[in-house]
Amino acid sequence: MKAIHNFNAGPSALPKEVLREAQAQLLNFNHTGMSIMELSHRSKVYEEVHEQAKSLLKELMGISDKYEVLFLQGGASLQFSMVPLNLLTEGSVASYVLTGAWSEKAYEEASKIGETSIIASTKDSNYTTIPTDTTFNLPINSSYLHITSNNTIYGTQFHSYPETGQVPLIADMSSDILSKKINIDSFSLIYAGAQKNLGPAGVTVVILRKDLLPNIPASIPTTLNYNTHVKNNSLYNTPPTFAIYLLSLVLKWVKEHGGVEVIEERNNKKASLLYRSIDESDGFYIPHATKESRSNMNITFTLPTEKLTKEFLAKAVENGFIGLNGHRSIGGCRASIYNAVSYESCEAFSHFMSRFKKSNF
Structure with a gap:
């Protein structure tokens, strides 16, 4: 599998x-x-x-x-x-x-x-x-x-x-x-x-x-x-x-795994990685939340057009990234990176975001 x-x-x-x-x-x-x-x-x-x-x-x-x-x-x-x-x-x-x-x-x-x-x-x-x-x-x-x-x-x-x-x-x-x-x-x-x-x-x-x-x-x-x-x-x-x-x-x-302090450190690293992918995308990935209010649990963003957003989500599924659809009330994309989501999964998703941008920007 x-x-x-x-x-x-x-x-x-x-x-x-x-x-x-x-x-x-x-x-x-x-x-x-x-x-x-x-x-x-x-x-x-x-x-x-x-x-x-x-x-x-x-x-x-x-x-x-x-x-x-x-x-x-x-x-x-x-x-x-x-x-x-x-x-x-x-x-x-x-x-x-x-x-x-x-x-x-x-x-x-x-x-x-x-x-x-x-x-x-x-x-x-x-x-x-x-x-x-x-x-x-x-x-x-x-x-x-x-x-x-x-x-x-x-x-x-x-x-x-x-x-x-x-x-x-x-x-x-x-x-x-x-x-x-x-x-x-x-x-x-x-x-x-x-x-x-x-x-x-x-x-x-x-x-x-x-x-x-x-x-x-x-x-x-x-x-x-x-x-x-x-x-x-x-x-x-x-x-x-x-x-x-x-x-x-x-x-x-x-x-x-070291208690809440270690989990918090891991969560900060995961969130920083994905927000960096958004912030360094030259506007290709558009965040929903302002920087000072960003969640370390749910990374919400969209792409420049609805068509691109749909293509991104479909391609993500093809590559094994599941559950990225934004909530039905606002659409877009959402990566939920709770405690059990590994840094490796976030890293793989970050690489996918970079590849998709290069192919479509």
Whole structure:
């Protein structure tokens, strides 16, 4: 089989070592004679997997005992509703920064639940940038400030985070969690769908500060209440056991490869390589995001004409570069270079970009 370079935006590439380990244990996990998918989520064998995943995530991200770690379902999209249901109290306002389609969706869901406010938005620029001034003038009665840390569709990313004082800062980190070192204590709640950097689709990680829990209304439906999942160690209902197992293997892979600091260094090199290919193309490759707001996870660009863009994408597939179509809402091209995408794949794609330009410029 010819080499495939997977640049899908999500579900995305997983480390080959992780897939091989899962493959080797698929029919006989830990000498049980059963697949991990067949084990009871109440069994001792699965409990060890569950706890290892939590422990590794805490270790790698520097999560202190001030926080709870939950493994939920419903993707980040369910968190768009769970966050305001749990944290938007009567008489207060939920503040949102709009930097792309997913922050828009989060804002729209919160608006169905309570009072909301748009603190900043870069929609007028077609989301080419992140707000440069992150010292926002928050309403006094803000329940929280919500940001989307990385914007997969537009290829922009927060490189520093808002200072919110006593107002809880909440982040949807679905597409850049574990890709760089962050100060967890700056956030009151972080949530992330796993299918970019953490594992397969099906499990959502929620990291929340314990002092938020006592103020959550008891009237919230049981499975939408964070307290339910904290009290039951994310086992109130059957969790996505196979996804959590793969999550634990991905976390082990990150640790074995030097931790988040090493992963961040690799990600910086990958992004620098591809942005250099764009910037040195004499305008043949046109970036969507402004330089100061560029994402290290999603490289978005287009070519001088729609015809050339289509030819580029078709030729890329012929050469084994998969998943480069831009999101249907904006078109163009997008190379998603999450943690599991190798430098070698990025280098091969950079060479392809150079060859295509020479043939068509």
